[in-house]
Amino acid sequence: MTKVTMADVAKFAGVSKSTVSQYINHRYEYMGEGTRRKIKEAIEQLGYQPNYVAKSLKQKRTFIIGIIVADIVHRFSTEVSRSIEDFCYENEMQAIICNADNNGKKEKKYIDMLRAKQVDGLIIFPTGQNEDLYKKMVEEGYPVVFMDRDIPHLKAPFVLANNQQATYEAISYFIQKGHQRLAIATQPLTISSRKERIEGYKQALNDHHIEPRADYMISTDISELHQNLNRLFQLDMPPTAILAGNDLVFLEILSFLQEKKLKIPEDVSLIVFDNIPFAHLTNPPMTIIAQPAFEMGAKAADLLLKQINKEAILPERIYFTCELICR
C-alpha cells in the first residue's frame, strides 16, 4: 500500500512538509537547486505518491466529474460519454459514468452519491423525474450541464439536438421519394426529444398535405413494441415507410421485419434516428439521422469545465444539427 507520506519525504530529504508540498505542486520559484534535488531523490527512493484524497479535502476539488445517463444501452449515450471522457483526459480530469436506467429514484441516488463524493460537476441526461432536484442544484450554483433532453423552464445549460427539424427533413425526404403512408415508432413520450420527433413528423405530413393517422404513430415501451408493430402491419393499408425513433426501436423493428419476412426497402423503407455502428455495412445500407454525438459530448464537457473553473457565464440552450445520411 501507498503508506509513505509527505512527512516521510520531508524527513528523508531533511526539509519541511511545506517545502515538499511546494515541490509537488511545481512551485519552484524560490526553491534552491539543492533542496530541489534532495526532494526529488527522496521521492524516488521512497516511491512516494501524493494522496489525492487529502489534497481534495483541503482544496475542495476532486478533479472528477460525474456523468449520469438515462439509459446506457443507447449507442448515443455511449458515444457522448466516450467523447466527454476524451475531453476530460485532455484536461487532467476523470469521469465516473452512472446509468440511471430511466429510473428517477436511481437518478436521484446517483446525484446524491456523486455529490457526496464531492465530484466537481455533473453532466446529466435527465430522466425528467427530479425537477426539484435539478432546480436546487442549479440554484445552489453547483456546476451542471444537461444533455439530450430539455426540461422546460429550467435555467441551466443544455446541449440538445434539433430533433424536430431533423425529423421534419427526414420525413420530407421520404415523401419526396414517393411515400404517402408513413409511420413513426418511438418509446413513450415522457421526454422532450421524443415529443419533438413526433412533432417534426406531424409537421412534415401537414406541410405536404398528408393527413396524420393515429394508428401510424406508435409510442410504446420496447417490450410492447412487437405487438404494436403486428397491429400496424395488419392494417388494411400498412405503411410503406417507417421511422425508428432510436436505435433500440430500430433493432426491434428489424427483428420484427425479419420474422415477418418483410424486405427492406422492397416491402417497407426504414429510417433510423440515431447512429447505428455499421449502418454502412448492412445490406442494404441504412438511411439514418445522425446526431453529432462526439461534438455534443465535447461541448457539454467544455461547458462543464468552464463552469467549474468559473471561466465564463454560460449560454442556456445549445442546439446541434443532425445530419440525414441517405443510403
Next chain:
Amino acid sequence: MTKVTMADVAKFAGVSKSTVSQYINHRYEYMGEGTRRKIKEAIEQLGYQPNYVAKSLKQKRTFIIGIIVADIVHRFSTEVSRSIEDFCYENEMQAIICNADNNGKKEKKYIDMLRAKQVDGLIIFPTGQNEDLYKKMVEEGYPVVFMDRDIPHLKAPFVLANNQQATYEAISYFIQKGHQRLAIATQPLTISSRKERIEGYKQALNDHHIEPRADYMISTDISELHQNLNRLFQLDMPPTAILAGNDLVFLEILSFLQEKKLKIPEDVSLIVFDNIPFAHLTNPPMTIIAQPAFEMGAKAADLLLKQINKEAILPERIYFTCELICR
C-alpha cells in the same frame, strides 16, 4: 454548494459531532430516542450531506474501483465494463473506466493516477507493457484483477477466455463443413489472447491434416489490414473461409469484402471471434465465437471486491468457455 458540515448539524441538534457520526453510520445501539430524533430533524432542516472525501481520508477507503481497459473500442471491453459496473452498483461501489488505448505509457499514467486517488482496487486489461508495475502492485498486496490477457509468471488473479480451445472448435467446424483453405486474421501478436487464437487455429489444421500456410495467417494493425487482405485474395488459391480475430478485424474484413463484391457465404465464409451486437440480424446471420463477457465481468468484480474486503484467498487463473454460435 454542500457547505453544511457535521459540526453544523451537531450544533443545531445540540449534541456533539461524535453523536452525529454515530447516527450517520447507523450505530443507534446506545442512542437515546430523543437525540436520534433531534439529529434526524437537524439533518433534514439543514440539508446535510456527509462528505465522502473526509470519510475516505480517515477510513482509507473510497468505495471506488478503477477499470483500465486496453482498448475501449472493442465491444468485449464495453460489455465487460458494463457488467462490472452493475456488480459495483449492487455492492454500493462505483467504477471509473479508463482507456489505455493500447498504450503502455497511458496505462501506467492511469494506474498511478487511480492509485493516487486512492481507489480501492483495479481491474486491468493489461497492455503487457508494464510488467514490473503489475508485479509491484501484486507484491504490495494492492487489490488487482487482470482480465482477458495473460501475463505469464505473474502470480495474480486472472479472468480469461479459453481462446485456444474456442478457436480450435470453430476451425474444426469449418473443416467439417468442407473448407480446406482457411485463413485467420488478427491484430499483432503482442498479447496472449491473440497468440492463443492462432495456436488453436494451427492445432485444428494439424489435427485435420491440413498444412498451415504462412500466407493464410495475417497478424497486422487494423490500418494495414486492408492491403493484407488484398494480397490474400490475390493468391492463386484464395481462402474459402476466414476467421476474424476480433470485432475490429471483422468490420475491416466486411468492408473489404463489400468493396470487392465478394459475397458471404457464397464466395467466402466468415467466423468472428467476438460478440457482434446484431449478428443475428445481419443478412446472412453471422457465425460467431461468443465470449461470456457478462459473466467474466461479474467474476472479475466479485474477485476484486472479495480481495478488497479480504474475504478470501484468490484463485490464480480462471478460464471461461466461449460458445460457438453457428448461423
Next chain:
DNA sequence: TTGTAGGCGTTATCAT
C-alpha cells in the same frame, strides 16, 4: 448514552 481530543495527508498563511 454522549462528549473530548487527536489524527488522516494535504495545503495555505504567515513567519523567519
Next chain:
DNA sequence: ATGATAACGCCTACAA
C-alpha cells in the same frame, strides 16, 4: 528560500 501551524470534515478511542 524554507518552516511552523492551523485548517479541511470526518472517525474513533477513551473518558465521563
